[in-house]
Amino acid sequence: xxxxxxxxxxxxxxxxxxxxxxxxxxxxxxxxxxxxxxxxxxxxxxxxxxxxxxxxxxxxxxxxxxxxxxxxxxxxxxxxxxxxxxxxxxxxxxxxxxxxxxxxxxxxxxxxxxxxxxxxxxxxxxxxxxxxxxxxxxxxxxxxxxxxxxxxxxxxxxxxxxxxxxxxxxxxxxxxxxxxxxxxxxxxxxxxxxxxxxxxxxxxxxxxxxxxxxxxxxxxxxxxxxxxxxxxxxxxxxxxxxxxxxxxxxxxxxxxxxxxxxxxxxxxxxxxxxxxxxxxxxxxxxxxxxxxxxxxxxxxxxxxxxxxxxxxxxxxxxxxxxxxxxxxxxxxxxxxxxxxxxxxxxxxxxxxxxxxxxxxxxxxxxxxxxxxxxxxxxx
Numbered sequence: 001x002x003x004x005x006x007x008x009x010x011x012x013x014x015x016x017x018x019x020x021x022x023x024x025x026x027x028x029x030x031x032x033x034x035x036x037x038x039x040x041x042x043x044x045x046x047x048x049x050x051x052x053x054x055x056x057x058x059x060x061x062x063x064x065x066x067x068x069x070x071x072x073x074x075x076x077x078x079x080x081x082x083x084x085x086x087x088x089x090x091x092x093x094x095x096x097x098x099x100x101x102x103x104x105x106x107x108x109x110x111x112x113x114x115x116x117x118x119x120x121x122x123x124x125x126x127x128x129x130x131x132x133x134x135x136x137x138x139x140x141x142x143x144x145x146x147x148x149x150x151x152x153x154x155x156x157x158x159x160x161x162x163x164x165x166x167x168x169x170x171x172x173x174x175x176x177x178x179x180x181x182x183x184x185x186x187x188x189x190x191x192x193x194x195x196x197x198x199x200x201x202x203x204x205x206x207x208x209x210x211x212x213x214x215x216x217x218x219x220x221x222x223x224x225x226x227x228x229x230x231x232x233x234x235x236x237x238x239x240x241x242x243x244x245x246x247x248x249x250x251x252x253x254x255x256x257x258x259x260x261x262x263x264x265x266x267x268x269x270x271x272x273x274x275x276x277x278x279x280x281x282x283x284x285x286x287x288x289x290x291x292x293x294x295x296x297x298x299x300x301x302x303x304x305x306x307x308x309x310x311x312x313x314x315x316x317x318x319x320x321x322x323x324x325x326x327x328x329x330x331x332x333x334x335x336x337x338x339x340x341x342x343x344x345x346x347x348x349x350x351x352x353x354x355x356x357x358x359x360x361x362x363x364x365x366x367x368x369x370x371x372x373x374x375x376x377x378x379x
Contacts, residue, residue, distance in 0.1 A: 173253035
């Protein structure tokens with residue numbers, strides 16, 4: 001496996017880290033990823049890209065590793081298919097008997113799932129419809145995604161992900177992550193393991209499970225960073241009671257795919273695949289810093305809501321300005337991976353404690369009794 005080069009080193013620019021995803025003979029991520037709205041891409045001039053620490057710890061994704069994993073999964077799927085076919089021969093009479101009871105819940109769920117385009121094995125009730133709705137909303141104006149059969153590939157990836165991982169299932173925003181990988185890797189059989197490995201590398205799987213506790217904890221970490229590095233922005237959020245979770249959920253869950261496009265999105269993903277979740281926090285701080293003047297001029301929470309809701313691809317800072325700010329120690333400080341991991345763990349504990357207290361308050365209210373003194377003290 002090739003060693004990941006520093007972000008923006010030499011003439012490779014921000015596309016250097018994308019080599020971790022490129023198969024032999026293929027172009028790297030930064031060259032393959034198509035703009036979300038057809039925006040033109042430009043390579044950064046030599047020496048102008050910001051410096052980035054090459055990821056240590058979790059290995060960067062490699063096309064060879066992805067393809068091997070995908071092939072193993074295909075073999076297991078074929079073996080599973082033969083087992084299912086054998087079982088079907090023995091269960092045929094029982095299945096025919098179930099077909100004669102169309103009023104049963106099982107028949108209703110099967111009918112709903114079979115009505116969905118490209119339906120395969122049955123999904124939990126409602127999941128198939130949710131996936132289908134999100135497939136139609138994923139990059140509808142991206143000509144490259146549409147012409148390569150992206151929607152059909154995306155449907156297969158999301159359905160298989162929900163079938164293979166019942167705990168994770170399907171959560172909105174995963175469709176954009178999968179779509180980006182499909183545009184890069186060109187094959188849905190490679191996009192699926194790429195998604196899994198990326199969520200593990202970022203420690204982000206719990207963003208979509210367990211009441212999104214990890215996402216709420218990462219919001220706490222970002223709030224602490226904003227308080228320390230952008231005090232005026234933090235003060236504005238506090239005055240207007242603006243919950244940063246509304247921003248973090250939009251940025252982190254889809255890995256910025258709905259608020260960035262073209263070269264900017266490619267450069268951010270290059271940094272993310274190299275530096276892990278640290279890059280997401282750096283980009284979030286840099287993005288807020290680039291909009292500091294507009295944020296501090298907001299006169300109400302409505303102004304802030306409109307500002308972030310209207311933040312569409314192409315309206316943010318360019319890739320050079322954004323990544324220079326993201327890796328500027330004067331702005332972000334020494335944001336090490338070890339320090340960030342510790343802060344995320346502490347934040348999870350804080351969120352879990354707050355959830356427990358909230359549950360105690362709710363139970364006390366339901367019982368109609370007097371709440372414990374500890375609950376009153378922290379209510």
